[in-house]
Amino acid sequence: MKTFNRVARSLMPAALGLALALALGAGCGDTGQQRVEFPLRAVGNARAASFDAFGWQITLDRAELSFGPLYLCASEGASAELCATARAEVLAAARVDLLAAREREIGIAHGTSGTMRSAMYDFGITWTTTQPVPTVQPSAPGGHSLRFEGRATRGAQRFAFVADVDLLPPARGFRAVQGRRVDATDALDARALVVGFDATAWLSQIDWDALAQLAQDPVVITPDSKAANAIVIAIAASAPPTFRFLGDTP
Amino acid sequence: MNSAAYRSKSDPLLRPLLALLLLALAWPRTAVAQPQGVTAPLVKHRVEAVYPPEALATRRGGSVVLEVVVSAAGKVESVRVRASAGARFDAAATAAVMQWRFEPARRGGVAVAAKIRVPFRFVPPAAATSRPSSPRPASQPASQPASQPARQPAARQSAARQPAVREPARGDAAPKRSTSAGADDTPIEVDVRGKRQVRARAASDFVFDHEVLTIAPKQNAADLLQRAPGIFVARPAGEAVAHRIFLRGFDADHGQDIEIYVGPVPINQPSHIHGQGYADINFVIPEVVSTLQVTEGVYDPRQGDFAVAGSARFVLGVRERGILLRGTYGSFGRLRVLARWAPEGHPDETFAAAFISRTDGFGENRGALSGGAIGQYAFALGRWRALLHAAAFGSRANLAGVLRKDDLDAGRVGFYDSYGDPTATAQSALSSRAQLALSLERASSSGARTGMSLWLSLAAFRLRANFTGYTERSLVNPDWVGRGDLNEQENRHLAIGARFYHRTRRFAPWSWLAGNLELGVQLRTDLVDQAQRLLQAPQNEVWDERVDATIWGADIGLYADLDLRIARWVRLRGGVRADVLYYDVEDALGNFIPPYQKPNHIVGFRRTAIGVALGPRTTLELEPLRWLKVHLAYGEGYRSPQARQLEEGENAPFVKVRGADLGVRLRLFDERLTISAASFLTYLSTDLAFDAATARLERTGRSSRKGFVTHVMARPWRWLTASLSVTFVHATLDAPPPARPDNPDPPFQQGQLLPQVPPWVVRADIGANHRLVRVGGGALSGRVGIGASFLSPRPLPFSERADAVFLLDASAALRWRAFELGVEIFNLLGSEYAATEFSFASHWDPNAIPSRVPARHIAAGPPRRVLATLSVRFK
Structure with missing residues (x-):
């Protein structure tokens, strides 16, 4: 018994000390990645209210689009296969006034820490794996991805126009725009993401002369028209939205 | 110290300590009946030895001592001449004793095999005038046993000699020193054959x-x-x-x-x-x-593949002989019926048992039915002790699958529910297994031991599980999407293996050094046929194929294990193990040709690989005091690679584990209190983590663990057993996971915690078994037991933490004669807990825009269940 007492006395403080130290230490550390969220802001181009497009003076009364969902991915080229798990996302599509000169928050991106390198997104029309046909989101202006209303003037020539443009995902489960590179940024460092849209560049791709020859007023640009297709190409290729991460530094 | 002495001497510290530590039950201190000791075999039928006629001419006499192994059935299993009087006398004695029949030796009322020593004294006929029994005509040459071991050997086993008979659970198979011949010079040795003592390799x-x-x-x-x-x-x-x-x-x-x-x-x-x-x-x-x-840990050279964190071995046997019929019924339609037969007169290893179990499940889509049988037969095969083992099992269960935590929080689905989609309700699993083994073991009186075992197993597995909802796209036809990610995994496995080993007899070159060496070979070959595909519920049409492979692999493991005792209190054990593994993989879907690509080859990728895993294992054991042992252990183990992930000609990349363990083990108060405490370090070259998209384990990175484990086991009274264990571990990922195209630089922070690993695990068990009163001529005994498990909040990916889990189980039973009625309550507190948690991206709402950011998912653990059990025993 005396032996046991000795052993117990000698072991007890050490055991308690070790347990306490480790218990305190147990709460330290985490599993690496962290949850993050940052605002998604959109900004148009005030210049788009009135601009020159190959001799035509374009004046916009309305320029809206629906943007989203947006996925920010770790891979170099975001796609359905290479972005099964996204770094961050904004699931809800939001309407954007392209004539607004100031940034406006259109959603909150939720995700996890880690580098974002590319993005894929829709313009208010989604075609998920479970949707039999492309589906228009409530935020889509007039049920389309984009809607422009305005006037085109060149000298004495003048006509009004209404343009409805759809950017459709190519197939079920795909986004309308995939593989859009963004500046590599750790989501943990992102304080905001600003997406810029340049309607001027898009509308400049339209063959306004051809529209004038239609002798309609207003000219109705339908989603399957050449003019709409020119806008789609501009959005997807020549003048895609810009992505700019705002960090801690000004 | 015997029980009575112990009861009369109350240790001033032990009782309070145990009472505090173990929350000992307030229970009457009347001791239950002592466990019965071992009784030697009794001769039921004896045949006298015949004096060899050839010896009449010389009228020579002599004494023969035979070592006779009496089986648990009471038959003479083997005979060995320990003291010879010449070939003829030896043969005469052997011929006689081979015809003897015994009432077998018993331990605790259970028949066991035993080894006895039977001497025969041959005297010429003329001198054979004083046979105490079986008088013969004077003209008949005869012999008689020197004394009466054959007639009443057990009756002459004095109480003082009983301690020489060791309990099998702790016994040594080697023969014991002969007991005293006693007053009548009856040199009967009873050596109840026991199981080999398992010596601890480490404190844990x-x-x-x-x-x-x-x-x-x-x-x-x-x-x-x-x-x-x-x-x-x-x-x-x-x-x-x-x-x-x-x-x-x-x-x-x-x-x-x-x-x-x-x-x-x-x-x-x-x-x-x-x-x-x-x-x-x-x-x-x-x-x-x-x-x-x-x-x-991995400190024993016998530990092979997958002994990364450690090893577990279920040793099968039934001590309580006879027939047991048991029926259980309870919550959620649980019904279990068990029949077990352990024939009298056979060793513990001989038994047969079968069961059927069904349940409606504790929530949606959780019904299950299973059945199985296990049987073993131990017998003698010449000098070899043989064990035939067979088992078969089949089970099918519906699966509720996992649920998104945000769906639970929003009330879109209940905790024990399943998603209602056909792709969720079609989740199920089917498994079956059959295995057969024959083990042979032979122990010589010198202490050497040779053993071998051959085994074969067949296992089939089919799992249909959907973790991710509707995210997958068919590779065969990319237009096929949104049909539900119901992954079907199929695995058919045939394995054949063998083990051979030989342990030398004890050698002692010097007085201060002794030991033995064991050499062993473990072989196995595996034939695996596996597939993974996507199914569309409810008709289970295949809409994509992901895996279709046949794998032939083999593992040849060689080990040497040296056991040295240096001086009185130092023991060094250890050796080295080398495994050669090779693989032949026929990947039928390798070099897949996408639909948009013009075929220029036939799909398939055949490849082979081989590798060697080599590692030392060693343990230094110090025993400065009889009740104190200090263990220092180091070992290197391995995990074999997933064959399908190997490249052609690759030097099979084993996952290497290196571990060290330093601890103490205290055995106090005649081992009624044992305490072990150890700290450990473990380094793993590559860890694995579950990937929900593939429903498989995928590589992560290098990891390490540091921690300690303590365990206390107490049996303060014979009717009370209690144990408590506390384990702490700090497990970290030490290198980033491998890069992939979809994740070129996986985020990593030095010292980040490994997901899923609970830092603290506490387990407490306490049970009491006591005779209460005598009723109707039989004793009414009661049994209660409580088990408690605690898991601290465990880290999940993305710095989240799973909730702590505390589970309490309890049981109570009354036994009277052949009948026992019991009740068991699992999850007594009704904790609503997650049996497991994951974090991955899923898309379960077909009408919503899919999220691709990882989310918490849980699989519900079972709620409170009450089960009543009636058992009937027959001899």
Whole structure:
């Protein structure tokens, strides 16, 4: 018994000390990645209210689009296969006034820490794996991805126009725009993401002369028209939205 | 110290300590009946030896001493001449004794095999005038045993000689020193054949006997594992899928990090489609598990593939002989019927048991039905002791699958529900297993031991599980999407293996040095046919194929294990183990040709690979005091690679584990109180983590564990057994996971915690078994047991933490004569807990825009269940 007492006395403080130290230490550390969220802001181009497009003076009364969902991915080229798990996302599509000169928050991106390198997104029309046909989101202006209303003037020539443009995902489960590179940024460092849209560049791709020859007023640009297709190409290729991460530094 | 002496001498510290530590039950201190000692064989039928006629001419006499092994059935199993009087006399004595029949030796009323020494004294006929029995005509040459061992050997076993008979559970198979001949010079030696003593390799090396295993309620054999410190077992995927095992800082998943044996058969399945080292022990019937050996760490050269966190070995046997019929009924339509037969007169290892179990499940889509049988037969084969083992099992269960935590929080789905989509309700699992083994073992009187075992197992597995909802796209036809990610995994496995070993007799070149050497070979070859495909419920049309492979692999393991005792208090054990593994993979979907590509070859990718894993294991044991042992152990183990991930000609990249363990083990108060405490370090070259998209384990990165484990086992009174274990581990990922195209630089922070590993695991068991009163001529005894498990909040990916888990199980039973009525309550507190949690991206609402950001998912653990059990025993 005396032996046991000795052993117990000698072991007890050490055991308690070790347990306490480790218990305190147990709460330290985490599993690496962290949850993050940052605002998604959109900004148009005030210049788009009135601009020159190959001799035509374009004046916009309305320029809206629906943007989203947006996925920010770790891979170099975001796609359905290479972005099964996204770094961050904004699931809800939001309407954007392209004539607004100031940034406006259109959603909150939720995700996890880690580098974002590319993005894929829709313009208010989604075609998920479970949707039999492309589906228009409530935020889509007039049920389309984009809607422009305005006037085109060149000298004495003048006509009004209404343009409805759809950017459709190519197939079920795909986004309308995939593989859009963004500046590599750790989501943990992102304080905001600003997406810029340049309607001027898009509308400049339209063959306004051809529209004038239609002798309609207003000219109705339908989603399957050449003019709409020119806008789609501009959005997807020549003048895609810009992505700019705002960090801690000004 | 005997029991009475112990009761009269109350240690001033022991009682309060145990009372405080173990929350000892207030129970009458009347001791139950002493366990019966060992009784030697009694001769039922004797045949006299005949004086050899050829010896008449010389009228020579002589004495022959035979060493006779009497089987548990009372038959003479083998005879060996220990003292010869010449070939003719030896033959005469042997011929006689071979015809003898015995009432077998008994230990605790259970028949066991025994070895006795029988002397014969031959005298010429003229001198044969004083036979005490079986008088013969004077003309008949005869002999007689020198004394009367054959007539009443047991009756002459004095109480003083009983201690020479060792309990099998702790005994040594080697013959014992002959006992005193006694006043009548009767040199009878009874050596009850026991199991080989398992010597601890480290302080966290545990052997749990039947009493400890039956303390607390148990539903299945996997629950028994939780008696070992640091082990927590969950069953997140129903009754037809292997348990998920957490062991000392390892999320061993379905067995990737823990080597499991049931009897002589290894259970882990290499290259299993659902996870490397998949080990399904659902087939093990807990009522036939006699001992559980758990080695935490890899310090024994016998430990092979998958012994990364440690090893567990279920030793099968039934001490209580006779027939047991048991029926259980309770919550959620649980019905279990068990029949067990342990024939009298046979050793513990001989038994047969079968069961059927069904349940409606504790929530939606969780019904299950399973059945199985296990049988063993121990017999003598010449000088070899043989054990034939066979088992078969089949089970099918519906699976509720996982639920998104945000859906639970929003009330879109209930905690025990399943998603209602056909692709969710079609989740199920089917598993079956059959195994056969023959073990032979021979121990010589010199202490040498030779053994071999041959085994074969067949296992089939089919799992249909949907973790991610509707995210997958067919590779065969990319237009096929949104049909539900119902992954079907199929695995058919044939394994054949053998083990040979020889342990030398003890050598002692100097007085201060003694030891022996064991050399062994473990062989196995595996043929695995596996597939993974996507199914569209409810018709289960195949809409994509992901895996279609045939794997032929083999593992040839060689080991040497040296056991040295240096001086009185130092013991050095250890050796080295080398495994050669090779693989032949026929990947029928390799070099896949996408639909948009013009075919220029035939799909398929055949490849081979080979590798060698080599590692030392060693243990230094110091025993400065009789009750104190200090262990220092170091070992290197390995986990084999998933064959399908190997490249052509690759030097098979084994996962290497290096571990060290420093601890003490105290055995106090005649081992009524044992305490072990150890600290450990473990480094793993590559860890694995569950990937929900593929429903498989994928590589992560290098990891390490540091921690300690303590275990206290107390048996202050014979009727009370209690244990408490506390394990702490700090498990970290030490290198970033491998880069992939979709994740070129996985985020990593030095020192980040490993997901899923609970830092603290606490387990407490306490049980009492006591005779209460005598009723109707029979004793009414009662049994109560409580088991409690605690898991601290465990880290999940993305700095989240799973909630702590505290589970309390309780049982009580009354036994009267052949009848026992019991009740078991699992999850007594009705905790609503997650059996497992994941974090991954899923898309379960077909009408919503899919999220691709990882979200928490849970698989619900079972709620409170009450089960009533009626058992009837027949002799």
